[in-house]
Amino acid sequence: MKIGLYGYEGAGASTLFNALTGLKVATGYGGEKEKIHIGTVKVPDPRIDILTDLYKPKKTVFAELVFSDFPARSKDAVKGKALSNVSEAKAVDILALVIKSFSDEFTEKEVNAASELESLLTEMILVDLEQIEKYLERQAKVAKKDPLIISTLERMVPHLSDGLSLRTFELTIEETVAMRGFSFLSIKKAIAAINVNEGDTGNELPANLAQVAEKHGVKPFLLSAAIEEEISTMPPEDQEMFLQDLGLSEPLSARFIRAAYELSDLISFFTVGPDEVRSWPIGRNTSAKRAAGAIHSDLEKGFIRAEVFHYDDIIAVKGVEAELKKLGKLRLEGKEYPVKDGDILNIRFNV
Ligand SMILES: Nc1nc2c(ncn2[C@@H]2O[C@H](COP(=O)(O)OP(=O)(O)OP(=O)(O)O)[C@@H](O)[C@H]2O)c(=O)[nH]1
Ligand SMILES: [Mg+2]
Structure with missing residues (x-):
């Protein structure tokens, strides 16, 4: 499964990427603007450790998640420039929208995480809307077309024009099948990774953020990327102590992966034997x-x-x-x- 980290400049996407993958890509406001960083993470599962003890296989294979850290998006670009890396973003299974909700020296005024999330989601809605409008324009000139595709897309236009994501758009089974060729962004499963100040991860989600997340059908997830990045580089004994201080039981990668599995409704089955013990992720x-x-x-x-x-x-x-x-x-x-x-x-x- 692929998860793409996408956010505005300085929201902490690269810091979160490091915390999740243990890699060390450059962080800092206005980081690299071109490259997409890729990192693979083993999905921790204590059952696999125990099965390995039982079967003593030559090889143990955990399920893996692939994280991509997309170049951060400049907020100025919102005023017209198209969303970048759209085709790569379409290729992921889950979008993790990294939203700045901590304060630092670059924070101009108050951080407004709710409006940042709304703005990022709206950009994605506009990408979908444009794709549909172009498609319908082209189809208007063609004699032979699929009426179900056309009617479904036409039904989607007012929904998107109202600033609503396709995640909240109801499709029949037939329509869902008809839409398979279109990989819309606003229909893709998404986690809103709300990057808060250290110590605020146990707080309740602010009502305005909860409202935006609910409106667009995205799953909110509070985290503090900077401290988690630091913790991820510590030896396991120290990790436990620091996490406890923050009121957390597990490192970020384990918590985040669980959220991604829940969102995608994934389960694991296993294969065992003298050669290999292995975990396989599949849909419930x-x-x-x-x-x-x-x-x-x-x-x-x-x-x-x-x-x-x-x-x-x-x-x-x-x-x-x-x-x-x-x-x-x-x-x-x-x-x-x-x-x-x-x-x-x-x-x-x-x-
Ligand atoms: N206080 C605090 N600072 C953070 C947190 N997360 C990231 N930062 C800092 O914010 C700055 C930007 O973080 P990055 O992870 O580089 O942000 P980005 O979203 O990748 O943005 P670009 O650098 O533009 O790609 C860095 O100086 C980080 O150390 C956090 O949870 N708390
Ligand atoms: Mg970055």
């Missing part, structure tokens, strides 16, 4: 056949059955799979079986 209720496809397309094509047991059960019998069989906890499931979080799968297939 994914069928066993499609889950097999996450491992390899051959496993989906030639799917016969899935041998399934659950993490909790194998732990209860201390890793003795024969014991699971006796207890009836080792099942054979067909292709439609909805895979559960913590399921351990062994795919039987034939190609």
